[in-house]
Amino acid sequence: MATSEPGTRPTTIYSVAQLAGVSIATVSRVLQGTGATSAQVRAQVLQAVEDLEYVPRRSARSLAVQRHDAQGLVVHDLTGPYYSELLMGYESAAGEFGQSVIIVVTGQREDPERSVLELASRVDGLVLANSTLPDDAARALGRRTPVVMLARAAVPGCDAVSAENAQSARELTEHLIAHGRRRLFFVGDPEGSPDVQERYRGFTAALSSSDASAVGPAIRVDFRELSGAKVAAQVMGHSNGPDALVCANDELALSTMKALQRAGVKVPDDIAIVGWDDVMTARYVSPGLTTVRQPLFELGRLAATRLHERITGAPVAPEPRILPTELVLRSSCGCPETDDRDVPWVTS
Amino acid sequence: MATSEPGTRPTTIYSVAQLAGVSIATVSRVLQGTGATSAQVRAQVLQAVEDLEYVPRRSARSLAVQRHDAQGLVVHDLTGPYYSELLMGYESAAGEFGQSVIIVVTGQREDPERSVLELASRVDGLVLANSTLPDDAARALGRRTPVVMLARAAVPGCDAVSAENAQSARELTEHLIAHGRRRLFFVGDPEGSPDVQERYRGFTAALSSSDASAVGPAIRVDFRELSGAKVAAQVMGHSNGPDALVCANDELALSTMKALQRAGVKVPDDIAIVGWDDVMTARYVSPGLTTVRQPLFELGRLAATRLHERITGAPVAPEPRILPTELVLRSSCGCPETDDRDVPWVTS
DNA sequence: TGCAGGCTTGTAAGCGCTTACATAGACGGA
DNA sequence: TCCGTCTATGTAAGCGCTTACAAGCCTGCA
The missing domain is CATH 3.40.50.2300 (Response regulator)
Known part of the structure; x- marks a missing residue:
C-alpha cells in the first residue's frame, strides 16, 4: 500500500508505531522477538508492518547494535570456475547465518589497500584470498577486525583455510x-x-x-x-x-x-x-x-563459517583448516x- | 598505532577531533572535503586520522546521509563462466563509482523474496537477473527503490539491460x-x-x-x-x-x-x-x-552503470539497453x- | 483491602556521523 | 575607530534504530 508516494516520508519505525498505536520500542521488540509482548499488541504491530510494507533501515540498526551482519570477501579476480564455485559456497553459508556478502575484486581496483580498508568499515570481518593484500597489510587488518585468509598462509592473528596442495x-x-x-x-x-x-x-x-x-x-x-x-x-x-x-x-x-x-x-x-x-x-x-x-564450494562455505565463528567470538584457530583434494x-x-x-x- | 587494545573504545570521529584539538564538525569537513578549512587545521586533522588509523563507520554515515553507497546484485546462481564475467564487469564499474556490491544468490535461499527485500534495505538500488524474482515482485520492489532488470524483460518502473538474442x-x-x-x-x-x-x-x-x-x-x-x-x-x-x-x-x-x-x-x-x-x-x-x-563483462558494467544513474537521479529509460552479440x-x-x-x- | 512481584509498555539515551545554523575573528573601507 | 563582510570553526539537531530503565498494571495472597 503506502509505498513512497512522492513527498511522503519513507516509512520508519515511527510510522509503524503510530499506525499500531504503540511506542517504537514495542515495535522494535516485536520485530526482534526480544522482550515479552502481548499477543494482542504483536498482532497490531505485525499488521501495521504489513500495511506499510515496512523494512527496517539496516544502517540505523547497524549503528545501534554496532554490527553489520555482513562479511567482506576480497579476491584478486573472478575468472574461471574457481571463484564461481567458491563464491557460491561462500554465499550459501553466509546466507544461512543471515550475513550479507560484499565482494571486492582487487585486481580491478587502483588502490586495493584503500578499497579493502573501506570495505572493512562496512562489514564485521573479512576473508582475504591470495594475491589481494600483502601479508603485513593483512596482519594490520587482522588487528582491527576478524580476518580469515583463504588459500594462503596464515599470518598471526588471522585464521586460514585452504585446500590441500x-x-x-x-x-x-x-x-x-x-x-x-x-x-x-x-x-x-x-x-x-x-x-x-x-x-x-x-x-x-x-x-x-x-x-x-x-x-x-x-x-x-x-x-x-x-x-x-x-x-x-x-x-x-x-x-x-x-x-x-x-x-x-x-x-x-x-x-x-x-x-x-x-x-x-x-x-x-x-x-x-x-x-x-x-x-x-x-x-x-x-x-x-x-x-x-x-572442494571449492566447501572451501567457500568453510571460509564463511570460520569467519562467522570468529565474529561471534571464537578465538583464532591455532592451525589452518585444510580441505582434502581429490x-x-x-x-x-x-x-x-x-x-x-x-x-x-x-x-x- | 592506537589500534583497538582490549578495553579501549574504538576510534571514532570524537577521538580524532580530540587529538586534533578541533570539533567533530571540522573533522567531518576535512574528511569530506566539504566546507572551507584552513591548511593548518586540515594538516592537524589528517595527522590525527593517520595516527589513530581512523576509518569512519559506514553505518553512521549511511544513516546520516540516507545513502548506502552500495548496490545489490541478485542472481539465481553463479555456475559457469557466464556469471563470473558478468560479476567482474559489474564490480569493476561499481568500484569506479565508489559503490560496494552486495550479492545474493536466490537459488540457494529458502525465501528469495525475503532475502531480496532485506537486501534492499542495505543498498541504494538493485539489479535483478532472470529467474530470481517474479515480475510482480520486481515491480513492487521497483516502486520502493531503483531496480534494473538484467537479461530479462523490462517491467514498468524498472530499467532493463540485456544482450541481444x-x-x-x-x-x-x-x-x-x-x-x-x-x-x-x-x-x-x-x-x-x-x-x-x-x-x-x-x-x-x-x-x-x-x-x-x-x-x-x-x-x-x-x-x-x-x-x-x-x-x-x-x-x-x-x-x-x-x-x-x-x-x-x-x-x-x-x-x-x-x-x-x-x-x-x-x-x-x-x-x-x-x-x-x-x-x-x-x-x-x-x-x-x-x-x-x-559481451558479459560489458553487460555487467552496463547494469551497474545504469543502476548508478538511476540512483543518482536519472529517469527510467524508456527502452531497454541491448548489447550486440557476436x-x-x-x-x-x-x-x-x-x-x-x-x-x-x-x-x- | 492492601501490597509485593511479575508482565507489559513507554521513555529516553545513546550509536557515530553530517550539516544547517550560529558565532567568532580577520580584514578593509569609511 | 567602527561596522559590514567573509571565512573558519563550533554547536547542536537530527538520521532510525536498540535497549536499559522507569512506570504502570494486574494478579494473588495476607
Missing part, C-alpha cells in the same frame, strides 16, 4: 612416475601464489624421493590460458625435453596441450600433461585431462580412457 | 540453413528463461522464412550440462532426425555433442551443433563449437576448421 601434488607426480615418466617439468610460477608454491613443493618432494631426473627449473609462466603457446615452444625447443608436464592449473595444462597437439606432439604418448582444478573443459578434451579437484585420473597422464569418469554427474 | 539466433539459424541443413531442432526450454525464449523466437523466425522444414517442437530440457545424454537419446530415437541442433547454451551443446559422438554420430557431418556463450570449452573441443559470444564460427556448424579462431587471445 603439496600432498596431492606429490601423489600426482608419483602417479606420473609410476607411468614410467622420468623427465618431469613443472609449469607455472611458484612465486606467483601460495597455492602454486605448495604444488611445486609437492612436485619436487616426489621427484627427489624417486629415481626420476633431477628437477628441471620450473617453466615459469603466469597462470593464464595465454601462456600455453609459450610453454609448448619452450618444451619443444629442448633437445632432451620433458616426458611429463605438471601444470599449475587446468587453463595452463589445456592450452599447452592444445599447442603441443597442434605441433604434432602426441599426448600422452610423447608427453603426459596434468593440471589442477578440474575445470569443465578437462572432461571434454581429448585426451581427458588428469587433474586435481578441489585426484581425477583421466587419460592425459597415460591412464587408459574410461568413459564413465567423463559423465558430468557433477557440475564444476 | 533473437537477432543472433536468427543469424545462427540462417547460417546453418546456408550450410544446407534442413531439419533443425532447438534444444532448451523456452519457458525457462527470457533469454532462451528470445533465442527460440529468432530460431523459428529464421526457419519460417526459409524452405527448411517446419520447426519441430523444441527439445525441452533444462539448462544444465547433465541434459546432453537425454537430448542425444531423443535425437537418435528419431527416424528422420535433425541434421542440426541449436542449443540454448554451450553446456547443453557440448554435452549433447559428446554424447552423440560417443554413440558414433559425426559432428558436423551427420549433425551440426551450435550453442551460446562461448565458454572456454567451446574452443578446446573437436570440432570447435560454433556459438554466440555475449557469432563465433568454429566447425561444429559445418564451417572448415580454422585454427586461428581457437587461439585464446581473449579469456572468456
Whole structure:
C-alpha cells in the first residue's frame, strides 16, 4: 500500500508505531522477538508492518547494535570456475547465518589497500584470498577486525583455510612416475601464489624421493590460458625435453596441450600433461585431462563459517583448516580412457 | 598505532577531533572535503586520522546521509563462466563509482523474496537477473527503490539491460540453413528463461522464412550440462532426425555433442551443433563449437552503470539497453576448421 | 483491602556521523 | 575607530534504530 508516494516520508519505525498505536520500542521488540509482548499488541504491530510494507533501515540498526551482519570477501579476480564455485559456497553459508556478502575484486581496483580498508568499515570481518593484500597489510587488518585468509598462509592473528596442495601434488607426480615418466617439468610460477608454491613443493618432494631426473627449473609462466603457446615452444625447443608436464592449473595444462597437439606432439604418448582444478573443459578434451579437484564450494562455505565463528567470538584457530583434494585420473597422464569418469554427474 | 587494545573504545570521529584539538564538525569537513578549512587545521586533522588509523563507520554515515553507497546484485546462481564475467564487469564499474556490491544468490535461499527485500534495505538500488524474482515482485520492489532488470524483460518502473538474442539466433539459424541443413531442432526450454525464449523466437523466425522444414517442437530440457545424454537419446530415437541442433547454451551443446559422438554420430557431418556463450570449452573441443559470444563483462558494467544513474537521479529509460552479440564460427556448424579462431587471445 | 512481584509498555539515551545554523575573528573601507 | 563582510570553526539537531530503565498494571495472597 503506502509505498513512497512522492513527498511522503519513507516509512520508519515511527510510522509503524503510530499506525499500531504503540511506542517504537514495542515495535522494535516485536520485530526482534526480544522482550515479552502481548499477543494482542504483536498482532497490531505485525499488521501495521504489513500495511506499510515496512523494512527496517539496516544502517540505523547497524549503528545501534554496532554490527553489520555482513562479511567482506576480497579476491584478486573472478575468472574461471574457481571463484564461481567458491563464491557460491561462500554465499550459501553466509546466507544461512543471515550475513550479507560484499565482494571486492582487487585486481580491478587502483588502490586495493584503500578499497579493502573501506570495505572493512562496512562489514564485521573479512576473508582475504591470495594475491589481494600483502601479508603485513593483512596482519594490520587482522588487528582491527576478524580476518580469515583463504588459500594462503596464515599470518598471526588471522585464521586460514585452504585446500590441500603439496600432498596431492606429490601423489600426482608419483602417479606420473609410476607411468614410467622420468623427465618431469613443472609449469607455472611458484612465486606467483601460495597455492602454486605448495604444488611445486609437492612436485619436487616426489621427484627427489624417486629415481626420476633431477628437477628441471620450473617453466615459469603466469597462470593464464595465454601462456600455453609459450610453454609448448619452450618444451619443444629442448633437445632432451620433458616426458611429463605438471601444470599449475587446468587453463595452463589445456592450452599447452592444445599447442603441443597442434605441433604434432602426441599426448600422452610423447608427453603426459596434468593440471589442477578440474575445470569443465578437462572432461571434454581429448585426451581427458588428469587433474586435481578441489572442494571449492566447501572451501567457500568453510571460509564463511570460520569467519562467522570468529565474529561471534571464537578465538583464532591455532592451525589452518585444510580441505582434502581429490585426484581425477583421466587419460592425459597415460591412464587408459574410461568413459564413465567423463559423465558430468557433477557440475564444476 | 592506537589500534583497538582490549578495553579501549574504538576510534571514532570524537577521538580524532580530540587529538586534533578541533570539533567533530571540522573533522567531518576535512574528511569530506566539504566546507572551507584552513591548511593548518586540515594538516592537524589528517595527522590525527593517520595516527589513530581512523576509518569512519559506514553505518553512521549511511544513516546520516540516507545513502548506502552500495548496490545489490541478485542472481539465481553463479555456475559457469557466464556469471563470473558478468560479476567482474559489474564490480569493476561499481568500484569506479565508489559503490560496494552486495550479492545474493536466490537459488540457494529458502525465501528469495525475503532475502531480496532485506537486501534492499542495505543498498541504494538493485539489479535483478532472470529467474530470481517474479515480475510482480520486481515491480513492487521497483516502486520502493531503483531496480534494473538484467537479461530479462523490462517491467514498468524498472530499467532493463540485456544482450541481444533473437537477432543472433536468427543469424545462427540462417547460417546453418546456408550450410544446407534442413531439419533443425532447438534444444532448451523456452519457458525457462527470457533469454532462451528470445533465442527460440529468432530460431523459428529464421526457419519460417526459409524452405527448411517446419520447426519441430523444441527439445525441452533444462539448462544444465547433465541434459546432453537425454537430448542425444531423443535425437537418435528419431527416424528422420535433425541434421542440426541449436542449443540454448554451450553446456547443453557440448554435452549433447559428446554424447552423440560417443554413440558414433559425426559432428558436423551427420549433425551440426551450435550453442551460446562461448565458454572456454567451446574452443578446446573437436570440432570447435560454433556459438554466440555475449559481451558479459560489458553487460555487467552496463547494469551497474545504469543502476548508478538511476540512483543518482536519472529517469527510467524508456527502452531497454541491448548489447550486440557476436557469432563465433568454429566447425561444429559445418564451417572448415580454422585454427586461428581457437587461439585464446581473449579469456572468456 | 492492601501490597509485593511479575508482565507489559513507554521513555529516553545513546550509536557515530553530517550539516544547517550560529558565532567568532580577520580584514578593509569609511 | 567602527561596522559590514567573509571565512573558519563550533554547536547542536537530527538520521532510525536498540535497549536499559522507569512506570504502570494486574494478579494473588495476607
